[in-house]
Amino acid sequence: MDRLQVVLAQLSPRLGDFEWNLDKHHEWIREARARGAQLIIFPELGLTGxxxxDMTLDIARPLIHPQIQSLIEASREIDIVFSFVEETSHHLFHVSAVYASEGKVRAVHRKVYLPTYGMFDERRYFAPGTRFQTFSGTPAGTAGMLLCEDAWHVTSPYLLALGGANFMIVTASxxxxxxxxxxxxxxxxxWRELLRVYxxxxxxxxxxxxxxxxxDGISFFGGSGAVSPEGDWLFTAPTVEEGMFSIQLDLRSVRRARFSTPILRDERPLLVQRELERILRQREETQCDWAPNSQPEGERT
Amino acid sequence: MKPEVANRLRLNEDLTLALLERFIRDEVDKSGFQRVVFGLSGGIDSALVAYLAVRALGRDRTHAVLMPYETSSPASLTDAFAVVHDLQMPHTVVPITAPVDAYFAQVDALLGSPATPLRKGNRMARERMCTLFDFSAHLAALVLGTSNKTELLLGYGTQFGDMASALNPIGDLYKCQVRQLSNAVGVPRSILEKAPSADLWENQTDEQELGFTYDDADEVLYYLVDERYSLDETVALGYSEALVSRVIQRVRRNQYKRKPPVIAKISPRTVGIDFRYLRDWGN
Known part of the structure; x- marks a missing residue:
């Protein structure tokens, strides 16, 4: 299968109205199936807003919750990426994205980087995820997911790429x-520059x-889309307007791109690991900040 | 205005209008209200709000209220009418002279001295607010705010008066950006070209009262607020220390106008402190 039919579900969730959002997910999943899509991707926190x-306590769901299970069940005929506030058995609350396929959970990604600056306050309510784990069994082969701020850290796609991802799914609010x-x-x-470069x-x-x-006055811009392995934006959905957008990805393009520009092949992860260890050791020893060669405060002359 | 600041504050008009129209539609629909109501003074800020509201909702879901006081400049009413005629929108003229004068006739006698122009101006602003919120209940309409970012930051407005509203589509637009968008949506030329005035007393102009121009204020506020420059860093760009200090003082001194009332914390969860929900929670 060389082409992947994807529906980008650029929806406008209702804040805190899980039932309404869930119904909308099911409705759009049915529509995506009718269009012959193999995968539908919903945005970050599409089920909750x-x-x-402080609504976190009311709208968080464990994976085994019947409402979540209904979406996993719906993945028997189309792969689904959806996102919600996940409550663990230890009552940690994560911003999570699920990849569901054939009625099963293929992967859960818990947002690692929770922005807490400027207009953002995520760390106040949520626990951070701890890994960037790729997973197999998607129509594109091995894939990885990132949630919004995760993708603003250049190390996240690096780890997914080293983990073997042939396809990255980034969902955002x-x-x-x-x-x-x-x-x-x-x-x-x-966003457009980052994803093009990645x-x-x-x-x-x-x-x-x-x-x-x-x-409450904050607009989310939409502008969903897809970028080719050659770094071209293949499609960009309109800003601000809700809608389902069908796109087609050429999976063979990965092969051509990686042969033409084999940057990933030439990565040196063991070197990176050694250098990171050295840098971290030096930071620890000198308690320095990021300035290279900086001396501890007391030793400055 | 320095060209680099003017360029930086220049807006993509299509993108901004799309966002603001969507904002008005979305917030009104979510709240379960049918329409919007706002005061139309004849000035540029409320004129822009009128055009945005009609673009977002259609004229039948908007209502403008014109609330002249007897000392208001006649040109203000003429300009406000130019807007409602251009947009062919529903409107009502509610003169506020009688209620404001009745209040001061009573209170001046009780206090034994005539009210200052400032007190009279504040009372007018609040009389207009009371009228708009009464229309809000009568029309099932949300009150749109008409304070721009420059005014909000400088605190150049009356608390619980013209600063009160349910939704404010222009509160994150500097005065120069209000001008740019007003021009783009077709606000009548007479409004675009006249000197900005709160029109609370005769021949009042904003810039005379503030002691600096809106262009100066926008420039300095852009560096202080948007770019987080300090006083020294802003002065180093070539602005006079007197101007920058004055702006900083105004912004700080008027913070109270931009905040809900301060509540003494007693319990584990206190409104406004650690009882945190968006207003959308209630929709």
């Missing part, structure tokens, strides 16, 4: 901010699904 704050004279919101422009660097197609809608 983004700024759940990214706000529209920094409107300038440019064609894109400032936040959106950065896709081209690792020869890996990336599907990006960002929500739309407004929560």
């Amino acid at each position: 983004y700024q759940v704050q 990214s706000p529209a901010r920094d409107v300038t004279d440019a064609h894109y919101f400032g936040s959106q422009r950065f 896709a081209q660097t690792y020869g890996c197609p990336i599907a990006f699904v960002n929500r739309v809608g407004v929560e």
